Structures are given as structure tokens and as C-alpha cells.
Amino acid sequence: MADGWTDRCRRTLINFLVYCPKGTIFLKSVDASHASKTADMLYKLFREVVLYVGPENIVHMVTDNAANYVAAGRLLEAEFPKLFWSPCAAHCINLMLQDMRKLEEVSIAVSHASNITKYVKPQNNFLTFLTHHDTHST
Incomplete structure (x- = not known):
């Protein structure tokens, strides 16, 4: 290589x-x-x-x-x-993903996902709730 x-x-x-x-x-x-x-x-x-x-x-x-x-x-x-x-x-x-990111629909979806991550990460109580709920739902 x-x-x-x-x-x-x-x-x-x-x-x-x-x-x-x-x-x-x-x-x-x-x-x-x-x-x-x-x-x-x-x-x-x-x-x-x-x-x-x-x-x-x-x-x-x-x-x-x-x-x-x-x-x-x-x-x-x-x-x-x-x-x-x-x-x-x-x-x-990597090059394909960079090109895909230039598409408006993908860019918007990535932006929304980033905003959700920024909200959820610092919220320990919310994260604990989701983890607990996911563990007990199966």
C-alpha cells in the first residue's frame, strides 16, 4: 500500500x-x-x-x-x-460522502442530526431515560 x-x-x-x-x-x-x-x-x-x-x-x-x-x-x-x-x-x-454532503437534502438531514446530538449529549437525565427505556422495552 x-x-x-x-x-x-x-x-x-x-x-x-x-x-x-x-x-x-x-x-x-x-x-x-x-x-x-x-x-x-x-x-x-x-x-x-x-x-x-x-x-x-x-x-x-x-x-x-x-x-x-x-x-x-x-x-x-x-x-x-x-x-x-x-x-x-x-x-x-470519503470522496463520495463529501459529494453527498453537498446535496441540499443530505446537508439539511446532517444539520438536524447534529442539532439533536448537541441537545441530547449534555442532557444526562434525558440520556439516562432513553437508555433505561431502551433496555426495558425488549
């Missing part, structure tokens, strides 16, 4: 993690701050990691879903036919 992020010093870091039967292992981190994150650059970086780990040991590569990462993933799949690439599902879902 390749996970890119920007730290407080505005450095762009790409972390490489390996999933295996014993768990997730941190492989390495690359400071890509001064490099143009083109598909070709990412492909070369990913290829280096694949060759280090061994293509025979890699089944699936997960990355960001930006266009440059998608293109780099396709290049990897072309060179290593047994390697499967996909975008991070959590990132895709």
Missing part, C-alpha cells in the same frame, strides 16, 4: 506499507516534496518497491485514486501481469 500525505512542514511523504499474514509492516517512507508527482515518477517509485519486495510476493497494490496514481497503477499492471492495482476504498467512500 502506498499512502501519500503532507506533514506540518509541508513535505509530501509517501509511505509504503506491506500487508502479510503477521500483520501490517511499515516498509519505507519517501520524501517526494521536491519531485513532480507525475504518473511516470510514481510508477518508477512503485516499481522500485515491487522489485525490492519481489513481484512474486505481491498480489495487490493499493494507492490514492488521483489520476497520476491511477496511471501509475495501470503501468505497474502492464509490467507485472500478476499484480492487481486498485484505489483505496476508504478514500473513494
